[in-house]
Amino acid sequence: MEQDIIFKPLIFRNLTVKNRIFRSNIAGRFDNYDGSGNQARINWEEKFAQGGVGAIISSFVPITLKGRIVPNYAMIDCDERIPFWRKVGERVHQYDCKFILQLSHSGRQQDIQGIENDEIRLSSTNKTESFHGFKCRSMTTDEIKETVQAFAQGARRAKEAGLDGVELHGANGYLITQFLSEGINDRTDGYGGSLKNRARFLLEIVEAVRKEVGADFHFQCKISAVEYNNAVIPWEKPGNTLEDSIQVCQWLEEAGIDGIHVSTGSLFPHPLNPPGTFPLEGKYATDSAKNSYDTMLSSGVDTFRNYLLFRYRLLYPIFKFLWYRVQGRLRSKTNPVTGLKLTADSLEKEFQNEFSVAKMQELLDIYQGINLAEAGEIKKNLKEIPVICTGGFQQASYIRQGIELGYCDAVSMARTLVANNDLVQQFAGGKDVSDRPCTYCNKCLLNTLENPLGCYEAARYQGDYEAMVAEIMTVFKPAPF
Numbered sequence: 001m002e003q004d005i006i007f008k009p010l011i012f013r014n015l016t017v018k019n020r021i022f023r024s025n026i027a028g029r030f031d032n033y034d035g036s037g038n039q040a041r042i043n044w045e046e047k048f049a050q051g052g053v054g055a056i057i058s059s060f061v062p063i064t065l066k067g068r069i070v071p072n073y074a075m076i077d078c079d080e081r082i083p084f085w086r087k088v089g090e091r092v093h094q095y096d097c098k099f100i101l102q103l104s105h106s107g108r109q110q111d112i113q114g115i116e117n118d119e120i121r122l123s124s125t126n127k128t129e130s131f132h133g134f135k136c137r138s139m140t141t142d143e144i145k146e147t148v149q150a151f152a153q154g155a156r157r158a159k160e161a162g163l164d165g166v167e168l169h170g171a172n173g174y175l176i177t178q179f180l181s182e183g184i185n186d187r188t189d190g191y192g193g194s195l196k197n198r199a200r201f202l203l204e205i206v207e208a209v210r211k212e213v214g215a216d217f218h219f220q221c222k223i224s225a226v227e228y229n230n231a232v233i234p235w236e237k238p239g240n241t242l243e244d245s246i247q248v249c250q251w252l253e254e255a256g257i258d259g260i261h262v263s264t265g266s267l268f269p270h271p272l273n274p275p276g277t278f279p280l281e282g283k284y285a286t287d288s289a290k291n292s293y294d295t296m297l298s299s300g301v302d303t304f305r306n307y308l309l310f311r312y313r314l315l316y317p318i319f320k321f322l323w324y325r326v327q328g329r330l331r332s333k334t335n336p337v338t339g340l341k342l343t344a345d346s347l348e349k350e351f352q353n354e355f356s357v358a359k360m361q362e363l364l365d366i367y368q369g370i371n372l373a374e375a376g377e378i379k380k381n382l383k384e385i386p387v388i389c390t391g392g393f394q395q396a397s398y399i400r401q402g403i404e405l406g407y408c409d410a411v412s413m414a415r416t417l418v419a420n421n422d423l424v425q426q427f428a429g430g431k432d433v434s435d436r437p438c439t440y441c442n443k444c445l446l447n448t449l450e451n452p453l454g455c456y457e458a459a460r461y462q463g464d465y466e467a468m469v470a471e472i473m474t475v476f477k478p479a480p481f
Ligand SMILES: Cc1cc2nc3c(=O)[nH]c(=O)nc-3n(C[C@H](O)[C@H](O)[C@H](O)COP(=O)(O)O)c2cc1C
Pocket: 024, 025, 026, 027, 058, 059, 060, 102, 169, 171, 172, 222, 263, 273, 274, 275, 390, 391, 392, 393, 412, 413, 414, 415, 416, 417, 444, 445, 448, 453
C-alpha cells in the first residue's frame, strides 16, 4: 500500500492530507431552519471519516442568511455557529481525517428561497436565471463589498472552530460563478465585461479571506473548468471556456490560493454535474423527478414548465433531448485514462440482475472522470498548487492512473461515497471497485429537496425498499436531540 499513489499523503502549502481521496461537497437538509447545525450533520460527516477519506470538504455553507440555497443547511454567518463547527471538526479528526469548510453564497440560484428571501434574490445581473427562472437583482457596489467581508468573516470563524481549511464555492452557478461567467454577468461596471473584471469579485474575496486568516491557513477554490452555460437552454451564451478558467486559476494561484478543485457547469444541477442519468421514471415511488420537483414550484418563473416536463410521460422526450444533448457529445470524447475492465466477479450477483457487467462498464466509461482532461490542462498551467478533480470517480485503477499520469493530485467523490461510505477502505483492502457501485442514477440528488440524503437506488438493495430506507435513516442515529 505504501507504493500506491492513492495512499500517499498529499502535501499542500498549509495542510497535509493522509491520502488522495477527498469526500466532495455533499449533505442533506439535516440541520435546523435557523441555520444552526445539529447531530444529524455530525453523524453524516462521521460516516465518511470512518470510511477512510483523507479529507472532507463540507457541503455548501452559507456565509449569510440570504445566501442560502435551501433552508436546513448549517451556516457560518455569525460567531454563534463556531461551537457547532468545532464539534464537527473534532468528530472527524478522531479518524485522522481533515475538514475543509465550503464558504458559499447562492446568489440567484436558490431552490427553496425560505422566509428570508421572499424578495428578489441578489446576483451579478438583473437577468432571470434560464433553467428554473429564478428572478434576481444586480448587486450594488456596497452589497458587493459587504459580501466580500462576509466571506472573510466566514473564513475567520472556520479557523477559530479549529477546522483545517476553507474552500470558496466558485463553481456550479452560485454567486461567484454569476460574476465569473461570460454567459451570466452582463454588468458594465468594474465587475463586468472583461475576464479580469468578472474575476474581480472572486479575487477581492481571496484577498479579504487571506487578510483575515493569515498566510498559513489552507484555502482552496472550487471552479467550473468549462461552463456549458447553454447546455440545457440552447439559445443562452456558452459561458466561460477552459482557457478562461485556466487564466482565473493562474490569478488565484498568484493571489495565494493553496489548491484548485475542478468541477463543471454554470448551474446546478447541470447535465454534466453530477454526471449521470436523470431519474424521470422508475419502478419505485421515490425514483422520479415529479415526486420532488413540486417542492420548487413557487421558486422560479419556469419551474411550472419544468414540472410539466417531468410530470407527463408524453413530454419526457423533450426534457431528455435537452438534458442529454451535451452528454451525447461527451460520449464520443475519448476518456483520458482507463480503469481495469469489469468482470463477472467484479459485481455482486444480485446487483447484476438489475445492472449487467456490460451496462455498469458503459456507465463507468461515460461518467467516471468526466472533468479529468480539463483538470489536467489546469494543472499543466499552474506553478505548484495541487489540483483536486471531482466527477464520477469510483474505481481505484482509474484514480491511480489519473494521478500517476499527472491529470490531478487527488480526486473528490460525493455520490460514489454516499453509495459506499467505506470505499476507501475497500480500495485499501485491494478492491478495484465496489461490488455494488453507484449507478450515477441521480436519485439521491432529486430526493434531497424533500427527503433525507442517502442512496435511493433500490437496485443496489436488491429492490428491497425497506432496507434502502433503513440505511438512509441511519443519518439520524444518534438522534438530533
Ligand atoms: C445531493 C448533492 C449535493 C451536492 N452539494 C454540493 C455542494 O453543496 N457544494 C458543491 O460544491 N457541490 C455539491 N455537489 C456536487 C458534488 O460535490 C460533486 O462534485 C459531484 O456530485 C460530482 O462528484 P460525484 O460524481 O462523486 O458525485 C452535490 C452533489 C449532490 C449529488
